[in-house]
Every structure is written in structure tokens, then in C-alpha cells.
Amino acid sequence: MLTLTPMLTLNKQPIARRSFLLGLTSTMVAGPAFALDKARATQLVDRLVAEINRTINFGGSEAKLLRAFENIFAQYADVNIIARSALGPAARSASSSELSAFILAFRGYIARKYGKRFQEFIGSEIVVKGTKNRGKFFEVDASVRLEGITPFEVSFRVSDRSGENLFFDIIIEGISLLSSERVEIGALLDARNGNIARLTRDLVNLG
């Protein structure tokens, strides 16, 4: 499928990109994916939240914690899609090797960054409250309860559109991870004159 990509890119860009991404994800999926519904979206976030709760309250070194978060992202997040969307329009003109190197660096970056953020929630408990069908995806609402402060809301947006049930955005009190990363990665790329290879190298030390 990947070998066909250059030819298809000439006239049918969207299909080429899609097959590229599907190619990437399918290497990680063992069996056929179950169609997503409200109950499955909730279950997915239930498991994800249980794992985050366990991780942030387990203790252990920061390095260990961040590794645990990298695993959580690998297992529950559609990092390919998040990375590609964060790159914005530049993803369209990137070569597939450039793109996959970027996605790989982005995996570590995003886990470090949001692992640190969730570290601030140590001692808290994340509770799933309910799920809304938003048409093309499901939104699972949760609440973070931390002693001494008013609880705040976290929503996970879950989709199966890349062939697997995964979350593609975390929205904390209205602020979207995906939107923030699009702004951040866009600014980092601009500062490097649009050079994706340079951004990929530098991303290893960021987050």
C-alpha cells in the first residue's frame, strides 16, 4: 500500500494520505477493530482513566512516570493523527519518511509534556461522568477531583476513524490539547523556516 503512495499523490491526495496513515496504524492493530459506540467509548476512557489514576498515584521516579505515560499514549491515543494534525498544512507536502520520523519524535514529546501536566494531578482522582455522541466521534466527560480546589472538567474525544478505538483530543476546562499542539508545533516549525527534519531533531529535547 505504501509503495503506491507517490503515484496516488499526483491526483488523489486524500486517499494517498489516508492509506499511508491506515498503513501505519494497521501495523499496530492485531485483530479487527470493533465498531465504536457510546458504551465502548466510555469503556475505553474508563480503562484509560484507571490507568492514569494508577500511574499518577503510584509514586516512583519521574523517568518511570513519563515512560508509563508514553505507554498510555501508545495504547489509547491516536498519536499518528494528533501528530499529523499538529503539523498542520505542512504534513501535506512532507515526504512519508519525513512524516514518520516526525511522528516518532512527537510520540516522546507529547508523552513527556502531558505526563508532566498529569503529574500536577498527583493525589487527585479522575472520575468518568458520561458520554455524548457528537456525530463523528464520542466525547467522554470526566471530572478531576483534587483536595482543596473546585473540581475541574476533562473531556476525551474518541473516534474509530483510523480503524481503531482511540482518543484524539483531551480537553481540559475547555482547552484542547490538539489545538494547543497545533499552535505550538506550528510556531516551532515557523521558527525553523518550515524545516520538518530540523523540527524532528529538536523535538527530542522538547516537551
Next chain:
Amino acid sequence: MFEHVKRVTILIATGLILLLSACSPRSGAVLHDPFERLNRATHAFNKGLDRNLLSPVSKGYTAVVPDPVENGISNFASNLSLPGKVVNNILQLDISAASSNTFRFVINSTFGLVGLFDPSGSMGFEERDADFGQTLQLWGVGEGAYAELPVFGPSNMRDGIGLIVDMVLLDPASYTLKSPVTTYRTGSRVGEVLQKRKIYGAQIDEVLYESADSYAQSRLVYLQSRRFQLKDNLSDAYIDPYADLE
């Protein structure tokens, strides 16, 4: 007095609606920032103000002043802002919030020793926030262009105008208080800002000093959290990352 203020406000607001709806972006727009150059210059000024004044003074203030005193000062300031919130609760026809905030004001001004303590909070009556930007939104006014205001920071046309209306027209406390209470009030407001700078310090520092483009990041954080606060679903402009592939 109260009625008069209300009438003037409604008159002004009607004018604003006409003005603002003309420049409102289509709903669903991620952001509308035609004054970006000017806004970026203001942002650089505000960032300098934070780096050189607000952040260091806030660190000094919170280190020197004991926590209970800090809380008392902030409580005093927020208690005196309640009448203005009640006016907006009423303009929004939110009677439940209006009575809750009135109850808070009465209890905290008396049993809470002129608002230094917050006994109604422990009774479960939390402040129900309201401002004129929110009132305008409920009346159907769109947010208009993004605007970073000097000193006040990220805002938009609607909320910026709301801020001025709140300060100039809709603040009963400013009509009734006399010197030296007005001076205490101003002082307590400064204390409140310094304490908030400390409480949200990590988040503010992350946006201002750890992001690649602090202007763009603070604009995003403001717009998304304000829309969330106002439950403004019309402007729900989160990204659908799969849309490109379909």
C-alpha cells in the same frame, strides 16, 4: 438609581449589539484576529509588565504576607464585586444566581466582617460569576474580533466592551462607597491580582514563557476557556483531525 442604570445599560447595549453584530465573525470560526499586529505589540508590552512587575511583586507579596491575610484581602475585594455581579445576574434573568450572590453579599458583609471572611462559602453558597460580556453573549452578541488589551490582557471586542461597561456603569459599589473605603478597595484588588498570579503561576508561566509563540498560545487559551465558561457551543471550533483524510 438602579432602574436608571439598567435603562442606560440597555440603551447602550442595544447600540453595541448593532455595532458588534456587524463585525462578528461567522459562528464556528476558530479565531478572528484582524488586529494581530497591534495585538502582538500589546502582548509584548503586557509580557514585559508581567516579567518586570507583576510576577516578581506577586512572588514577594505571597512570600511576605501570611496566607490567611492574603485570603482576607482577596475576600474583601471579591465581596465588593458581588453587587455588580448581581446586576448582571438580573440582566441575564438568572434569579437563582442573583439571590445566591445577594445572600452571599449580605452574610459576608455582616457575619464575615465587611467581607474579610467567607462564611457563606462554607455554607455552600459559592460565588456565581457574571459579567457584562457574558450578558451580551446571552443577548446574542458574538465575540467579535480578538483583542489583547493593555494591562487587562487577552479579550475580544464583546468582552472588552463588557469590561468597560462593568467598571463604569454596572458597579453599584463604586457609586455608594466613599473615601477611605474606596482606597481600601483599590488596594484589596491589587492584592487579589497578586494572589491570583501566584495561584495560577504554573499555567501562566507555561503559556507566557515556555511556549514557542506566547501570543498565539495565550489567544487560544483565552478563547477556548472563555467559550467553555460561557457554554458558547456556537463557537465550538475544536479541530476534527480526521476531516482532512475523508
